[in-house]
Amino acid sequence: MxxxxxxxxxxxxxxxxxxxxxxxxxxxxxxxxxxxxxxxxxxxxxxxxxxxxxxxxxxxxxxxxxxxxxxxxxxxxxxxxxxxxxxxxxxxxxxxTPSRPVEVVPVASVPSCDTRLLADLPAELATVLGLRFGLLCEDGVGLTIDQVAQHVGISRWQVRDREARGLSHLRKGVARVVDRAPAREPIPRSSIGRAFDC
Structure with missing residues (x-):
């Protein structure tokens, strides 16, 4: 003792x-x-x-x-x-009381749209979001703030901060989806004019 x-x-x-x-x-x-x-x-x-x-x-x-x-x-x-x-x-x-053990799946091994979004984030933000929303857990069930804090070894405040920053990054990324769309050739003006010829 x-x-x-x-x-x-x-x-x-x-x-x-x-x-x-x-x-x-x-x-x-x-x-x-x-x-x-x-x-x-x-x-x-x-x-x-x-x-x-x-x-x-x-x-x-x-x-x-x-x-x-x-x-x-x-x-x-x-x-x-x-x-x-x-x-x-x-x-x-x-x-x-120890929290339940978490089996974390690496982002690269889960080829889903959700984890591809996480791949664009800094690792610290991706880990917190992945655990909070179950994207990096084998059972797909998200963890509480306390569980994430204990698993990652950070405070509850840091979990909340990283979650907010990660979601902000994702919102900006989704808002720019038009910018990532494949570029197409503009329709020539002469074609537009011909379409309205009677």
């Missing part, structure tokens, strides 16, 4: 009044937010142990669980009558 995990287990829970005071101040005070997170690290470790994580796997599960705890602290409303430990439990559990 790492010293960090041992230290987290040794933390005593906050008294309810102190927890509520910190929770009410967390949006204005980074120090209060940080104190709430630190005081609830014990719950993260206990949840990881309950799920059977041990050794290096325990450290990874705790690290993921801390991300869930931070999100829970940010969403926590002390006036709803729930303790932070109860509220955060589902956030921690969700963060520790």
């Amino acid at each position: 790492s010293p960090f995990v041992a230290h987290a287990l040794a933390q005593a829970p906050l008294p309810i009044d102190e927890e509520r005071a910190l929770a009410r101040a967390k949006d204005r005070s980074p120090l209060a937010r940080n104190e709430l997170v630190c005081a609830n690290l014990r719950n993260v470790v206990l949840h990881a142990l309950r799920l059977g994580h041990r050794g290096g796997d325990l450290d990874e599960a705790v690290s993921a669980g801390i991300e869930g705890l931070i999100r829970a602290v940010d969403q926590f409303d002390p006036d709803r009558g729930t303790r932070l430990s109860t509220f955060a439990w589902k956030w921690i559990a969700h963060a520790m």
Whole structure:
């Protein structure tokens, strides 16, 4: 067991009044937010142990669980009558639950119109769009923003940003479809005139 995990287990829970005071101040005070997170690290470790994580796997599960705890602290409303430990439990559990494995199919091996459009994008945008809309998944089912973020190793914000930029590129590409149409010889004026001769 790492010293960090041992230290987290040794933390005593906050008294309810102190927890509520910190929770009410967390949006204005980074120090209060940080104190709430630190005081609830014990719950993260206990949840990881309950799920059977041990050794290096325990450290990874705790690290993921801390991300869930931070999100829970940010969403926590002390006036709803729930303790932070109860509220955060589902956030921690969700963060520790691995997403389903994704079988990514290389763009070149899927000769469809959709993936040809992706081939015109920068790789970082094509990957995000392909995963979000299922074009690069064997089952054809698109992934959630969280799943893409975890799979690619970027933040949710970066997934949204790349998705928006990728869609913008595609819109511009589709709008220029007329420019890509094969050029034809213009109809000679004399032919047009003859067509209307009576």
